[in-house]
Amino acid sequence: MNKTILENTVARLTDSPKGILAADESNPTCNKRFAAVGIPETEENRRQYRELLFTAPGLEQYISGVILYDETIKQKTAEEKSFTAALESKGIDVGIKVDAGLGDIPERAGEKFTKGLEGLAARLDEYKLMCATFAKWRAVYSVGKGTPSEKCMEMNAEIFSEYVRLCQERDIVPIIEPEVLLDGDYSAEECYQATAKNLDVVFSELKNSGAYLSGLILKSNMVLAGKDAPAKTPPEKVAELTLKCLKAHVPAEVKGIVFLSGGQTEEKASLHLNEMHKQGPLPWNLTFSYSRALQNSVLIYWAEHRDDIAGAQKLLLDAAKRNSLASVGKHK
Numbered sequence: 001m002n003k004t005i006l007e008n009t010v011a012r013l014t015d016s017p018k019g020i021l022a023a024d025e026s027n028p029t030c031n032k033r034f035a036a037v038g039i040p041e042t043e044e045n046r047r048q049y050r051e052l053l054f055t056a057p058g059l060e061q062y063i064s065g066v067i068l069y070d071e072t073i074k075q076k077t078a079e080e081k082s083f084t085a086a087l088e089s090k091g092i093d094v095g096i097k098v099d100a101g102l103g104d105i106p107e108r109a110g111e112k113f114t115k116g117l118e119g120l121a122a123r124l125d126e127y128k129l130m131c132a133t134f135a136k137w138r139a140v141y142s143v144g145k146g147t148p149s150e151k152c153m154e155m156n157a158e159i160f161s162e163y164v165r166l167c168q169e170r171d172i173v174p175i176i177e178p179e180v181l182l183d184g185d186y187s188a189e190e191c192y193q194a195t196a197k198n199l200d201v202v203f204s205e206l207k208n209s210g211a212y213l214s215g216l217i218l219k220s221n222m223v224l225a226g227k228d229a230p231a232k233t234p235p236e237k238v239a240e241l242t243l244k245c246l247k248a249h250v251p252a253e254v255k256g257i258v259f260l261s262g263g264q265t266e267e268k269a270s271l272h273l274n275e276m277h278k279q280g281p282l283p284w285n286l287t288f289s290y291s292r293a294l295q296n297s298v299l300i301y302w303a304e305h306r307d308d309i310a311g312a313q314k315l316l317l318d319a320a321k322r323n324s325l326a327s328v329g330k331h332k
């Protein structure tokens, strides 16, 4: 493990005023988003859509890294340039989602563990040859009666540790994404408790396994009430609770934290990040790693105007710029 390489990659990916574009939707997830807006679910359409995103002029002003999916990292532009080369030529780091989705936890109805450790070492070697400098692994937790359970948290924490070890051995920065899902009618306080407890479990396991905490990135949910909760959490409160939770439950060695958008609206995701920076100074680099909150408008527009690539790219740049401003507390 080369700690300097890992630390430099963490700094490059999370330094303001940039953030990460998550474009690592698996084929089923990407197809689901295409189907919702009437785009035929083909490999060529997925390729065209990702080409539009990655070649948006000036994207590198706001985006430090892009997370790809296995199919995407092997694809090329219409001019036969690999997507990885297209991103690297803009100085954007190439990342790769390496988990293989979710499996059911025995005797824990509804709770999930993340699959994909099998063959992971060989896949990481392959992605490293394709110039990936970072990876991503997501686990999910639902908030409800008796959930997330100890079993779910422990099991996913052990899996995270093995993933982190395999990445760091290869000087690939692991993003760990323990996502408390927004589904449900739970309160912001319940979200706080679940997020806090789980962060304790994850970092305790990582420490025990010898993970290098300054050489990884935490990708967290924000702390807010579930999407079906009767009362929404005001932005100042989301910022306050999220910062309090991260400050108390993330070890000081961690230098880079990014957020998932998790189904928040595009505007809310920006507003919440902005509010956190207004409540700074913060002890870590703190920025965005959004998929839906960067892409929703782009996809809707492209579905209706398939030939207007520049128009769709402009929407991506608008969203990236808005979040870039939010990452320094200057979004209005």
Ligand code: 13P
Pocket: 022, 138, 177, 259, 260, 261, 262, 263, 289, 290, 291, 292, 293
């Ligand atoms: P969202 O921003 O849409 O939550 O996606 C982030 C992500 O990487 C999900 O794994």
